Amino acid sequence: MREYKALINNEFIDNGQWVEILNPTTLDVAGKVSALKEEDVNKAYKAARDAQPQWEAKTLLERIAILKKFRDEILKNKDELAQIMAEEIAKGVKEALNEVIRTVEIIDYTFEEVKRLDPLAMTGEGMGARNKLGIFSRVAKGVVCAISPFNYPFNLALAKIIPALVTGNTVVFKPATAGSLVGAYMGKLAVDANFPKGIFNIVTGRGRDIGDIITSNPEINMISFTGSVNIGKQIRKQGSSTDLVLELGGKDPALVLDDKNLEKYADEIIAGAFGYSGQRCTAIKRVLVSDKIADKLVPLLKTRVEALKVGSPFDNANITPVIDEKSADFIQGLIDDAKAKNATIVYGDKKEKNLMWPSLVDHVTVDMKLAWEEPFGPVLPIIRINDVDKMIEIANQSEFGLQASVFCQDLSTAIKVAKKIETGTVNLNSRPQRGPDCFPFLGIKDSGEGVQGIRESLISMTRYKGIVINY
Known part of the structure; x- marks a missing residue:
C-alpha cells in the first residue's frame, strides 16, 4: 500500500493522522496520505509567505533552471505516475501516461511563453504629458492556493502550479482526496529537484475537514480551483477579496x-x-x-x-x-x-x-x-x-x-x-x-470565472507594477 506524506517547507509531515484512498477498480485501499490539521495548514501558508520574496527576487532564468529539474524528475518517474493514476482514479495506464507527457509539454511551453511577458513602456505624450515615461512590468501576486480535481490530478495541478512558480509566486497545493496519491507524490519530485524551502507546499486531507481552512487563510493572494460547482460557490463567498480563477462543471x-x-x-x-x-x-x-x-x-x-x-x-x-x-x-x-x-x-x-x-x-x-x-x-x-x-x-x-x-x-x-x-x-x-x-x-455562468491556458494562466498569476519616470 502506498503511503505519502504532506510537504511543508520541504519537510514531509507525519502527524500520525491518515486518509485512506480507495482503488475504484477493486474498492480496496490503494494507499493513504497525511490528514492535516488547521495548525499544519497554517504552517504551510507561513512557509509560502516567508519564502516568496526571496523566490521572486531570483531572475526568471534562475527560476526556470530550478523548475527544469522538477520537469526532469517528472520524466524519470512518468511510468510510476501513470501507475499511481491507474490505481487511484481508474484511468487507463496508456491515457495516464499521455497525461504526464502532455503536462511536460505544457511545462516546456510555459518556460518559453513566460519569457514573452515583456514590460509595457508608455509615454504620456498622447495625454499632453511629454515628460513622463511609464514602465509597467508583470510581477507575482504572492501566495497562490492551487486546488486540483480527481479526474486530471497531474495535468490540472501543474497547469496551475508551474505558471505560479515561474512568475515568482509560492504555492500551497491541495489535491482532491481522490488524486491525493498523485498529488502527494509530487512532493518527492520537488525534494529530489532541490526546490528552495517553502516555495511549494502540499497539504492533504479530506476537503470536508480542512477545505474551508485552506481557502480562507489570510495569506492567500490568489486561488486557482478546478472542481465542483458547489465548492466553487463556497470559495466565491469566502474569497471576496482574493483573486479567483474557477473551473467548474459543464453540460x-x-x-x-x-x-x-x-x-x-x-x-x-x-x-x-x-x-x-x-x-x-x-x-x-x-x-x-x-x-x-x-x-x-x-x-x-x-x-x-x-x-x-x-x-x-x-x-x-x-x-x-x-x-x-x-x-x-x-x-x-x-x-x-x-x-x-x-x-x-x-x-x-x-x-x-x-x-x-x-x-x-x-x-x-x-x-x-x-x-x-x-x-x-x-x-x-x-x-x-x-x-x-x-x-x-x-x-x-x-x-x-x-x-x-x-x-x-x-x-x-x-x-x-x-x-x-x-x-x-x-x-x-x-x-x-x-x-x-x-x-x-x-x-x-456556473462553469466558472477567469481564463486559463498557458499565457492566460501566467497573466492571471501576475499583476502590473508600474514605475513612472519623470524627466
Missing part, C-alpha cells in the same frame, strides 16, 4: 445540424462523450438533433458504443469504473428518471458497483433530469429537436456555459449558430476539449 451540448458527414460526427461525439468514462467537464453531455438526422445518427452512435471496451484501467479499457459508488448511483438515478419518463435505452443501462457500461439514451425530453444535470459519467442523452432556434434555446437554458460543439458542413451556418450559444468556447465539427493547452480556456 456541453453537441448540435448536429446536417447529415453530410455523420460518420465523422459520430466518431467525434463518442470520443467526446465517453473519454475517461465521461468524467470530464468538457465531455459531450447531450446531443441536440432533428428527428430526421437522429434516425440516421443514433444507429451509428450505437455501433460505436457497443465497440467500447469495458473493464480495468490496467487493460486500457475505454470504460473503467467511475470514481466511487456514490457517483455511480447518481448517474444511474439520472438514467432511471429518464426511463421512467419514457426515454429509450438504445444501449447500456448496466451497472456493477461503480463499473458502469456506456449508456446511449434516445428520446430524452426537457422534463428529464438527464437533459439538465451533469452526470460526470458514461451516459449520452439524445434530445430530438426539429428547430435550430429551439436547439439554441435549450443549450442556453443550462446553468452551465463551458463548451459546445456544432456539427455542420456549411461554415456560415455553423458560425452563426456558434455565436448564439452562450458558452466559453464553441467547437465546429469537433468534440469539446480543453486543448490545445496554448488556447484560452474559460467558462461562463
Whole structure:
C-alpha cells in the first residue's frame, strides 16, 4: 500500500493522522496520505509567505533552471505516475501516461511563453504629458492556493502550479482526496529537484475537514480551483477579496445540424462523450438533433458504443469504473428518471458497483433530469429537436456555459449558430476539449470565472507594477 506524506517547507509531515484512498477498480485501499490539521495548514501558508520574496527576487532564468529539474524528475518517474493514476482514479495506464507527457509539454511551453511577458513602456505624450515615461512590468501576486480535481490530478495541478512558480509566486497545493496519491507524490519530485524551502507546499486531507481552512487563510493572494460547482460557490463567498480563477462543471451540448458527414460526427461525439468514462467537464453531455438526422445518427452512435471496451484501467479499457459508488448511483438515478419518463435505452443501462457500461439514451425530453444535470459519467442523452432556434434555446437554458460543439458542413451556418450559444468556447465539427493547452480556456455562468491556458494562466498569476519616470 502506498503511503505519502504532506510537504511543508520541504519537510514531509507525519502527524500520525491518515486518509485512506480507495482503488475504484477493486474498492480496496490503494494507499493513504497525511490528514492535516488547521495548525499544519497554517504552517504551510507561513512557509509560502516567508519564502516568496526571496523566490521572486531570483531572475526568471534562475527560476526556470530550478523548475527544469522538477520537469526532469517528472520524466524519470512518468511510468510510476501513470501507475499511481491507474490505481487511484481508474484511468487507463496508456491515457495516464499521455497525461504526464502532455503536462511536460505544457511545462516546456510555459518556460518559453513566460519569457514573452515583456514590460509595457508608455509615454504620456498622447495625454499632453511629454515628460513622463511609464514602465509597467508583470510581477507575482504572492501566495497562490492551487486546488486540483480527481479526474486530471497531474495535468490540472501543474497547469496551475508551474505558471505560479515561474512568475515568482509560492504555492500551497491541495489535491482532491481522490488524486491525493498523485498529488502527494509530487512532493518527492520537488525534494529530489532541490526546490528552495517553502516555495511549494502540499497539504492533504479530506476537503470536508480542512477545505474551508485552506481557502480562507489570510495569506492567500490568489486561488486557482478546478472542481465542483458547489465548492466553487463556497470559495466565491469566502474569497471576496482574493483573486479567483474557477473551473467548474459543464453540460456541453453537441448540435448536429446536417447529415453530410455523420460518420465523422459520430466518431467525434463518442470520443467526446465517453473519454475517461465521461468524467470530464468538457465531455459531450447531450446531443441536440432533428428527428430526421437522429434516425440516421443514433444507429451509428450505437455501433460505436457497443465497440467500447469495458473493464480495468490496467487493460486500457475505454470504460473503467467511475470514481466511487456514490457517483455511480447518481448517474444511474439520472438514467432511471429518464426511463421512467419514457426515454429509450438504445444501449447500456448496466451497472456493477461503480463499473458502469456506456449508456446511449434516445428520446430524452426537457422534463428529464438527464437533459439538465451533469452526470460526470458514461451516459449520452439524445434530445430530438426539429428547430435550430429551439436547439439554441435549450443549450442556453443550462446553468452551465463551458463548451459546445456544432456539427455542420456549411461554415456560415455553423458560425452563426456558434455565436448564439452562450458558452466559453464553441467547437465546429469537433468534440469539446480543453486543448490545445496554448488556447484560452474559460467558462461562463456556473462553469466558472477567469481564463486559463498557458499565457492566460501566467497573466492571471501576475499583476502590473508600474514605475513612472519623470524627466
